[in-house]
Amino acid sequence: MQDLLDLESLSKQDIIGLLDLSQNMVEILDRPIKKVPTLRGKAIVNLFFEPSTRTRNSFELAAKYLSADVINVQKSGSSVEKGETLWDTARNLAEMAVDGVVVRHQVSGVPQQLADILDVPVINAGDGSHEHPTQGLLDALTITQAKGSLAGLKVAIIGDVLHSRVARSDIWVFLALGADVVVSGPPALLPQKYEEFGVEVTADLHRALTDADVIQVLRLQRERQSSKELPSLWEYHLRWGITSHSLSWAHPDAIVLHPGPQNRGVEIDSEIIESSRSRILPQVRNGVAVRMAVLFRLLGGGHDE
Amino acid sequence: MKHRALLMDEDAIRRALMRIAHEIVEHNHGVKNLTLVGIRRRGVPLSERIAANLMAIENEAPDVGSLDIGLYRDDLANRPFSPVNQTSIRAQMVDRKTIVLVDDVLFTGRTVRAALDALSDFGRPTAIQLAVLIDRGHRELPIRADYVGKNIPTSRLERIHVEVKEIDGIDRVYVEKMDVAEETE
Amino acid sequence: MSSKDETGWLIKDVRVIDPFRNVDSIEDVCVDGDKIGSASERKDYVPVDGQGLWLVPRLIDMHVHFREPGFENKEDLQSGSRAAAAGGFTAVCTMPNTHPVIDIPSLIQWQQDQAKNMGLVHIFPIGAISKGQQGQELADLYQMTRAGAVGFSDDGHAVMDARLMRAALSYSTTLGRPIIQHAEDHELTAGGVMHEGSISQQMGLGGIPEEAESVMVWRDVELAGLTGGILHVAHVSAPGSLEALEYAKRRNLRVTAEVSPHHLLLTDAAIREWNFNPVTKVNPPLRTEGTRQLLIQAVRQGLIPVIASDHAPHHQDEKELPYDEAPFGISGLETFIGAIFSVFMVDGLISPLDLFRRVTVGPHKVLGIHYPGLTPGAPADFTLIDPQMRWVVDGKKFYSRGKNTPLQGTRLQGRSVATMVNGEWTMRDQEVLK
Numbered sequence: 001m002q003d004l005l006d007l008e009s010l011s012k013q014d015i016i017g018l019l020d021l022s023q024n025m026v027e028i029l030d031r032p033i034k035k036v037p038t039l040r041g042k043a044i045v046n047l048f049f050e051p052s053t054r055t056r057n058s059f060e061l062a063a064k065y066l067s068a069d070v071i072n073v074q075k076s077g078s079s080v081e082k083g084e085t086l087w088d089t090a091r092n093l094a095e096m097a098v099d100g101v102v103v104r105h106q107v108s109g110v111p112q113q114l115a116d117i118l119d120v121p122v123i124n125a126g127d128g129s130h131e132h133p134t135q136g137l138l139d140a141l142t143i144t145q146a147k148g149s150l151a152g153l154k155v156a157i158i159g160d161v162l163h164s165r166v167a168r169s170d171i172w173v174f175l176a177l178g179a180d181v182v183v184s185g186p187p188a189l190l191p192q193k194y195e196e197f198g199v200e201v202t203a204d205l206h207r208a209l210t211d212a213d214v215i216q217v218l219r220l221q222r223e224r225q226s227s228k229e230l231p232s233l234w235e236y237h238l239r240w241g242i243t244s245h246s247l248s249w250a251h252p253d254a255i256v257l258h259p260g261p262q263n264r265g266v267e268i269d270s271e272i273i274e275s276s277r278s279r280i281l282p283q284v285r286n287g288v289a290v291r292m293a294v295l296f297r298l299l300g301g302g303h304d305e
Numbered sequence: 306m307k308h309r310a311l312l313m314d315e316d317a318i319r320r321a322l323m324r325i326a327h328e329i330v331e332h333n334h335g336v337k338n339l340t341l342v343g344i345r346r347r348g349v350p351l352s353e354r355i356a357a358n359l360m361a362i363e364n365e366a367p368d369v370g371s372l373d374i375g376l377y378r379d380d381l382a383n384r385p386f387s388p389v390n391q392t393s394i395r396a397q398m399v400d401r402k403t404i405v406l407v408d409d410v411l412f413t414g415r416t417v418r419a420a421l422d423a424l425s426d427f428g429r430p431t432a433i434q435l436a437v438l439i440d441r442g443h444r445e446l447p448i449r450a451d452y453v454g455k456n457i458p459t460s461r462l463e464r465i466h467v468e469v470k471e472i473d474g475i476d477r478v479y480v481e482k483m484d485v486a487e488e489t490e
Numbered sequence: 491m492s493s494k495d496e497t498g499w500l501i502k503d504v505r506v507i508d509p510f511r512n513v514d515s516i517e518d519v520c521v522d523g524d525k526i527g528s529a530s531e532r533k534d535y536v537p538v539d540g541q542g543l544w545l546v547p548r549l550i551d552m553h554v555h556f557r558e559p560g561f562e563n564k565e566d567l568q569s570g571s572r573a574a575a576a577g578g579f580t581a582v583c584t585m586p587n588t589h590p591v592i593d594i595p596s597l598i599q600w601q602q603d604q605a606k607n608m609g610l611v612h613i614f615p616i617g618a619i620s621k622g623q624q625g626q627e628l629a630d631l632y633q634m635t636r637a638g639a640v641g642f643s644d645d646g647h648a649v650m651d652a653r654l655m656r657a658a659l660s661y662s663t664t665l666g667r668p669i670i671q672h673a674e675d676h677e678l679t680a681g682g683v684m685h686e687g688s689i690s691q692q693m694g695l696g697g698i699p700e701e702a703e704s705v706m707v708w709r710d711v712e713l714a715g716l717t718g719g720i721l722h723v724a725h726v727s728a729p730g731s732l733e734a735l736e737y738a739k740r741r742n743l744r745v746t747a748e749v750s751p752h753h754l755l756l757t758d759a760a761i762r763e764w765n766f767n768p769v770t771k772v773n774p775p776l777r778t779e780g781t782r783q784l785l786i787q788a789v790r791q792g793l794i795p796v797i798a799s800d801h802a803p804h805h806q807d808e809k810e811l812p813y814d815e816a817p818f819g820i821s822g823l824e825t826f827i828g829a830i831f832s833v834f835m836v837d838g839l840i841s842p843l844d845l846f847r848r849v850t851v852g853p854h855k856v857l858g859i860h861y862p863g864l865t866p867g868a869p870a871d872f873t874l875i876d877p878q879m880r881w882v883v884d885g886k887k888f889y890s891r892g893k894n895t896p897l898q899g900t901r902l903q904g905r906s907v908a909t910m911v912n913g914e915w916t917m918r919d920q921e922v923l924k
Contacts, residue, residue, distance in 0.1 A: 001386075008692065020388060021388050023391070024373070024391050024392070027392050028376075028392075030395075031396070031426055032396050032426070032428060033425075033427070036376040036377060036423075036426065037422065038377070038378075085807070085810060085811070086811075086812065107812035107813060107814040107815065108694040108695050108766065108813060108814070109693065109695070109765070109766025109812065109813045110766075110812045110813075112766045113765075113766055113767065113812065113813075128814070129695070130693055130695070131694065162691070163694075192691075193687060193691045194688075194691060227680075296389070297386060300376075300381050301381055301385055301386030301387065
């Protein structure tokens with residue numbers, strides 16, 4: 001494995017390997033000294049062209065717990081703002097002998113494009129509406145911890161699935177691990193063609209949640225209203241919001257995930273976030289472990305045989 | 306061509322582990338405040354067996370934990386990627402305890418060095434001792450074992466294989482000699 | 491200034507494919523000065539061995555972007571004309587989305603003057619439909635026609651305003667020149683960068699549904715019916731558009747259409763294969779295999795009478811961008827013949843005469859340009875094609891400034907080996923001579 005650009009192209013074996021590794025990294029977070037010397041002397045660049053404090057912090061802590069050095073490059077104040085192309089920025093960073101590049105960009109495919117020109121590992125920290133592979137892995141890890149395995153589970157992904165990189169990564173990893181995946185939300189925001197991949201696509205929330213074991217609630221981007229795809233947020237809440245009422249349709253032991261940050265009272269009610277059903281905080285913790293595992297997998301070791 | 310020679314069979318291993326258990330009891334005046342830490346992978350079943358022996362001798366069981374030193378290796382860049390396994394140690398098993406590290410073979414000492422580094426991330430033990438089934442020499446660091454099942458002088462061209470029932474389905478130790486031609490490949 | 495040296499050329503034993511005269515036979519073709527001659531008149535012709543080659547008169551690409559004035563870093567009239575000569579074209583129609591927009595007679599005249607000076611390719615300019623291509627007010631179509639414009643288009647954008655489109659179409663009846671619509675509902679394509687389908691949904695790229703094109707084609711066909719106007723639909727790429735064209739045909743409306751080689755050769759799978767490299771980014775986007783087959787069928791049946799490159803060169807810097815930010819367009823002139831050969835000829839889907847009809851008679855008719863075919867006295871404009879030549883596309887070797895092609899590295903069969911314009915060779919053996 002040279003880069004982590006998407007989960008779609010990952011084999012089941014690679015996915016399971018990364019999840020096992022992640023589970024073993026969770027233990028490090030419980031230690032009094034949360035630092036192992038594994039990546040001592042390695043330098044990692046967080047190249048964030050889209051603001052995301054949470055993901056960037058998570059990657060930064062993951063790298064630091066592994067003793068790597070990290071620098072953060074953001075769009076504002078960087079040479080990119082002075083007209084330098086992304087390509088030149090990346091080439092310059094590579095020339096400074098960094099060992100890995102973590103990229104977040106608002107356009108799908110940028111991590112792949114950078115991987116094509118860089119020799120060091122590139123890790124996709126979320127690109128456009130394409131993928132967010134570490135989020136997909138941490139969701140799978142969180143579900144595995146709660147349910148033992150994803151095989152045979154019904155997982156419902158609710159919201160703006162069409163524009164969600166989280167949903168896309170989730171779908172590939174959940175399918176690879178044997179779950180039944182159903183997506184639901186306003187029809188204009190659903191990827192109708194996903195039925196070709198064995199995903200059930202329905203606007204009917206009741207149908208989607210019935211007997212669901214896991215509910216992944218996507219963040220609703222408020223821009224969707226101005227792009228004419230949605231009526232009011234309140235109407236969205238009435239039809240696709242996760243409330244104690246809609247949750248009652250799911251399996252009694254169903255767990256609820258959310259990639260954050262939450263719009264409380266829009267896609268999910270506060271009482272659900274704070275209930276025992278919620279696995280939102282474990283998701284955050286697992287995120288660090290997954291990113292440690294990915295960094296270790298790509299940077300901790302010589303070349304693959 | 307490879308030449309194999311059996312060094313220890315099941316009985317020999319059993320006797321060696323029992324002797325090590327007795328030495329641990331004698332040296333530490335019992336098993337109080339003792340934690341056995343097996344180094345992944347084959348040190349782990351060996352530590353569990355020594356713990357069982359201690360239970361049989363003293364009627365009291367020490368804490369047992371396992372440690373994967375994969376994240377502490379000093380030669381990561383020269384090896385292909387290999388995954389790390391679960392580490393099951395908690396701070397309360399380390400602080401103010403006497404730790405007995407258990408591994409199958411003591412060779413260069415680099416694994417033990419990594420294990421010492423790892424342990425120090427969990428807390429501050431009173432003392433750390435080392436138990437190994439085989440000591441084959443060729444140390445590269447100032448490290449020695451407190452308890453040794455069997456000393457086996459080897460050449461660097463030889464490989465020592467320790468197999469245990471829990472992982473390999475059989476208990477035995479054998480040496481494999483490699484032809485010089487093969488070694489220089 | 492065309493030089494009038496009285497060189498005579500005799501292309502011997504060449505397979506003449508002349509859709510203007512409906513001729514496909516082995517002949518000798520003589521060139522006398524800048525005209526087609528007749529073999530009996532002179533004896534001092536320079537012989538050219540045409541064995542194994544095809545000779546096609548007056549290949550015209552009725553949809554190219556030469557970017558001048560305003561975007562000369564992408565292409566200019568000279569680099570574009572050289573690309574046309576290299577690709578085997580004797581004539582092109584330049585689209586008016588330059589800066590400033592070609593919307594006044596003097597700019598139409600200027601382009602043709604430049605072309606005459608260069609002597610590389612005939613340029614038949616297309617003028618803008620609306621002033622500045624703003625979609626607000628009709629440009630002076632009559633004056634541009636008098637200056638030499640052969641059609642009108644706001645290409646790059648659609649005429650969204652139905653009322654303006656109605657006016658343009660009805661005005662076209664007084665000019666005899668087509669209104670060329672880049673059919674796209676911009677509200678439906680907003681944010682789109684590739685065909686909307688399972689691949690766009692997998693890759694998380696904004697989708698452009700086929701219906702964004704076909705709703706506009708249907709609207710325009712209805713307006714052509716309302717006005718009796720001359721409508722030509724540029725680069726069709728949607729099944730619904732084909733149905734609208736069939737409907738127009740049944741009603742005998744003056745509606746024609748063109749298709750681009752890349753839509754006949756490639757599908758949206760190429761975007762996956764190119765891994766987000768924006769070299770595949772083109773508008774209208776590469777469609778599905780099903781649509782590609784329908785487009786091939788429509789060309790075979792004659793529902794689509796024109797194939798045109800939509801040659802849209804861009805500077806390399808602009809293709810080294812994130813997919814969403816890169817401009818649309820493929821540099822298409824120099825792969826045109828290889829591409830259409832590979833689609834139609836290799837499997838014998840269509841006769842050579844019918845294939846080249848769509849790059850000769852078809853566009854001449856749409857634009858109302860007269861060319862008599864290879865008869866004595868006709869301008870000596872023709873192309874020699876080696877139908878057997880196999881070659882690998884390398885954008886770096888293009889004469890065009892636009893090196894952007896998703897066919898990079900593709901093996902094609904069929905290539906132009908010589909081009910003559912007004913009795914002068916503009917290209918021989920892939921080398922442009924001016």
